[in-house]
Amino acid sequence: MVRAATIPAPKRPVEVREYPRPDLEDGAALLRTLFSEVCGTDLHLQQGLLAETPYPLIPGHSTVGILEEVRGDVRDVQGRPLNPGDVVTFLDVHATCGRCWFCLVAKASTRCPERKVYGITYGADDGLLGGWSEYVYLKPGVRIIRLPEFLAPRTVIGGGCGLPTALHAVERSDVLLGQTVLVQGTGPVGLSAIALSRLRGPYRIIAIGAPRGRLEAARAMGADLCLDLDATTVAERRAAVLNATDGRGVDVAIEATGDPLAIPEGLDLLRDNGTYTVVGQYTDHGPVELNPHVQINKKHVDIRGVWGIDYSHLHRAVLLQERYNDRFRWEKLITHEFDLDGANEAIESVRSGEAIKAVIRPWPAE
Amino acid sequence: MVRAATIPAPKRPVEVREYPRPDLEDGAALLRTLFSEVCGTDLHLQQGLLAETPYPLIPGHSTVGILEEVRGDVRDVQGRPLNPGDVVTFLDVHATCGRCWFCLVAKASTRCPERKVYGITYGADDGLLGGWSEYVYLKPGVRIIRLPEFLAPRTVIGGGCGLPTALHAVERSDVLLGQTVLVQGTGPVGLSAIALSRLRGPYRIIAIGAPRGRLEAARAMGADLCLDLDATTVAERRAAVLNATDGRGVDVAIEATGDPLAIPEGLDLLRDNGTYTVVGQYTDHGPVELNPHVQINKKHVDIRGVWGIDYSHLHRAVLLQERYNDRFRWEKLITHEFDLDGANEAIESVRSGEAIKAVIRPWPAE
């Protein structure tokens, strides 16, 4: 039997349940989990905040492990065969159809209606399709990446889902060489957005976040100026940002907070004709007031929403971790580690903001 | 003496005043006005809604006339000399500095702080710098365009300031061949946005506006489906747009209404990963509520504010009018014509929505 932490229903504590070990269909693989991430979405799933969640659910959409079994010819995107014993991660997004209007005409695959996500829109009734489990069933067509030789599983899970999401956001933000970037939010997405903005050759990176421990992480990831959300007013932050930008505001701002109020504040911190990217509003926390004359039209601004990732984001995130893991220590973002029985504590560590990054480790360390 | 309609102070009726005929400095020219436009901005100037307006003010920022006098070597952008007798229009934006951070580093000349606009930020104390006047003083450096042989002054003023503004908006909207475009608003900017969207090879154009006369103009400009704002509810319009787009919403929407409430409605009519351009919020009408999760982040949308125009927009607007004036009859948008003494009536015709386009004609027709 396979043990997996399971959310039985909205607002109910996670329970460890046992599932039969699955037989593999052709093209499938079985992953022995090393680490699976605990992220804000997992908290929201437990709180019942996401629409149409298929409870009972095994959470965990960013996962690293060792291939235990492979059935048939399973290959990575370069066509190289994947074999038992390989240390891998995989794209949680599965079943993007490749035949609908969004996939083929709009080329907006993250809006494909067939798209399924491990640990979020696949439920426990669909199989072992979440990472908070001793084993994960990798269905045929799941995009699997073998970790490069010198990239540790712990580094990859330290990046987690926040890193490719941040990559998507930074890419949509079109940071130019020598520009000043503001990142609002110092959770996992914000911290990776800081690191990846640093990789785009900016003049300066400003971060707004809290609590203090996360601001230290922000500085380690490359922020030049950190503003403590808990210790400053909106007016003080505005004064600090204008002071750092010759009174103009930043060239690019990336919102990674989850708080609707961050958006009007961020637009006010942006220079005229700047770019504002919204990647933190993954859950519906209600509306917010904007002034379309002042904050959009006269500002001549670009505002860009960023939903989800596709394979290219994960692929390049892994390459960047391999290349830059001496500069950005994603593994150091991991502040909390739990076994399956600790899943409720894991969620609580994220809810309270105590953890920067919590991970589930289903098996004892060897 | 030169007669010019003048707004003496905010909320005061327009008066015709007399000014001395100016001597020309080197590089300047004197324009004998044929037509000058009455647009929504003129109404807002009279109502005192724009900050820092230099009253007394001669309105009229889009103007066509005949060069009466030219002092020294005055040329168009192709280097061809401009001579008395030439029928011309000119860019109302003057004195963009070409040496500030916005001009040189951001390349966002519409946000240059030195920028002055004829009839809006130049007041009567600065000279004859508005079009509701028998003569307009064209300072050195004003960008003047001689009208092509087969382009009538009436056609140019029928396009007015709305046409190059719409060109800027349509260009920022990146309409692809075969897409469906929604234009919200059927005033001068909206009607030209319909015409110019038609020139981008869309599959279908949907317009939302009122009153009925403007919807007829919208149809003449190329809208395939017109929704009457006065006769439909938000829900009905949404049903109609979804019905016309296989349930997805439009690919591109252009807001040209002046009403903040148009923005949440427009975002709801846009498909996921569509482009939303805001060009109608030229005056501050207060804030509006948006839902950042639903309308920005999950929608994976691009929102683009558009402020002002530069010379390239006017230049190409004139080329397009020359080339396509048989297809789009901008001169037919002119429903009201006034002499200088009728300036208050002209403003009223715009305020009431009775006029599609009103123009001032300082001299009797010959």
Place this chain on the structure above:
Amino acid sequence: MVRAATIPAPKRPVEVREYPRPDLEDGAALLRTLFSEVCGTDLHLQQGLLAETPYPLIPGHSTVGILEEVRGDVRDVQGRPLNPGDVVTFLDVHATCGRCWFCLVAKASTRCPERKVYGITYGADDGLLGGWSEYVYLKPGVRIIRLPEFLAPRTVIGGGCGLPTALHAVERSDVLLGQTVLVQGTGPVGLSAIALSRLRGPYRIIAIGAPRGRLEAARAMGADLCLDLDATTVAERRAAVLNATDGRGVDVAIEATGDPLAIPEGLDLLRDNGTYTVVGQYTDHGPVELNPHVQINKKHVDIRGVWGIDYSHLHRAVLLQERYNDRFRWEKLITHEFDLDGANEAIESVRSGEAIKAVIRPWPAE
């Protein structure tokens, strides 16, 4: 049995062969051919000019017909079922894998190594996979489009493969409103490039081509100025283009000739910082000399190669034909029509340049 025109081997005449009528696997369909196109690529296939062609080969990659049989659940990209009796066309490109580096990381699906093309890289041994046949076997996964109600099969085949190819090229060319476009070549791709450039709101379109009949077609498709390749020298054409562009050259040029010498000529006809799109070099006709200082670096030019199409190009091509078939009469490009036994004459009509567009019609008109 099914009759199909077949190229047995390179440089050998086409023969009509008989094949068994295929049984359909699940998800497949059988198309009764109405029209299939004869294009330059078919000529090159017969001449043996393309590498790795799987002879014997049934040519015909752009085809319109009626669904005769459908096995299982076959749908279009909007999810609507396709049924026997539907008049359809389909994307010749099949089997783009959706799992390789080019599909997933580069998002350059036209460079996917798994990609197969009906009538070009599928041979007769693979099945009835070319359009010069009474029936075409539509494999599972082939992207099928039902023709809109008022779009005639003849119009669609008049556009043929040249129309979506031109759409791809025009889209890569970023024509701005009011610009001047040069199209080099007045074969099917060039003529559709003229039509689609016309749909982008240019100031003027210049075409270079031959013979005279094609120049008339170019004019009908929207060219403002046609230069006869047979009756002018390079110097004369250059003088004419510079004269039409204030001495600067065109803003955008699209090469659709197949002749390497067109490229240096086209670059010389382009203005500094213009865009040059190469879509006509589908067959290797050897090298050509360019001057990188004069024609690339100092010119500050963008040169863009365009290979193949994806589904979005065909989808929008059909929408555009539906919407604009009163303006651009693609069906009038069809100058020659042959039955299967006339396939060799069909190829000859293309080789000689006598045909603008030749089509194969396997069944007698009803």
Place this chain on the structure above:
Amino acid sequence: MVRAATIPAPKRPVEVREYPRPDLEDGAALLRTLFSEVCGTDLHLQQGLLAETPYPLIPGHSTVGILEEVRGDVRDVQGRPLNPGDVVTFLDVHATCGRCWFCLVAKASTRCPERKVYGITYGADDGLLGGWSEYVYLKPGVRIIRLPEFLAPRTVIGGGCGLPTALHAVERSDVLLGQTVLVQGTGPVGLSAIALSRLRGPYRIIAIGAPRGRLEAARAMGADLCLDLDATTVAERRAAVLNATDGRGVDVAIEATGDPLAIPEGLDLLRDNGTYTVVGQYTDHGPVELNPHVQINKKHVDIRGVWGIDYSHLHRAVLLQERYNDRFRWEKLITHEFDLDGANEAIESVRSGEAIKAVIRPWPAE
């Protein structure tokens, strides 16, 4: 009197001449030269390879110095006054007109026909308008940048004109996070292109160049793999690049060699649908053969020429040097230093390839 190294005529040795110290017109400034660069263009000017050079000529277009005198109100782009004693550099490009078709419609200011360049298109008869002089006359309108506090003049001149040129090239190349970049050429432009590509977050940078000393500099600037042009064949380099890129070729290649033959080689080292930027062909070295089918059309490539710089490139180059001078030691590129009397030796050090970067220092070090 002011001493300045002067090229009297094509192919003639440089002579030190004396010129009267100029009076300043309003808005002008006098720069006491600290360092002026010796670059490949200076060599070509001396060899008479550039068309329309106004001999006699004082070379030196990239220069750092101390403001000796300022007449009237001279400010930087942020509006801050510039004063005697300020350590500054300036944009060599002057007199971009801001009123021609290229400036205003095409927005391609590097193609403005009025544009003048210090030390290249301004001759000695125009004034002290080159940097190989004790003093440089900064005309009104010259864009002057005060060096930030912690940026040494030596670092700035170590970057020289190659750095902003490389910035323009890297920006046109659209390097994505995690891509592999090839830089062809390890002269000053190539070395800065390596550094700036490194700042864009690539997976890997490959450099091709010679001699050995420059390859060491390339490695110091961030190249991961250096291929020695003198010690490898075209085939060996191709094998090495394909081996480093899973057989595909690089995502982006930047040509900075001056050798036309680099272009076909570079295109062959680029993956399908990659981007190829040509910035090294500043002098006409004649034509080269390309295969348009293989190297452009089927490759689905983007080729981008890059001519000159504008103010934004210099502005951000200075910001980047301030921010990243601990990572990239531009001052270490300076291998040779000469006084005015050593100008002919300076040119020879560049011609022979012995110098990576040579500079002229008109005054003795203090």
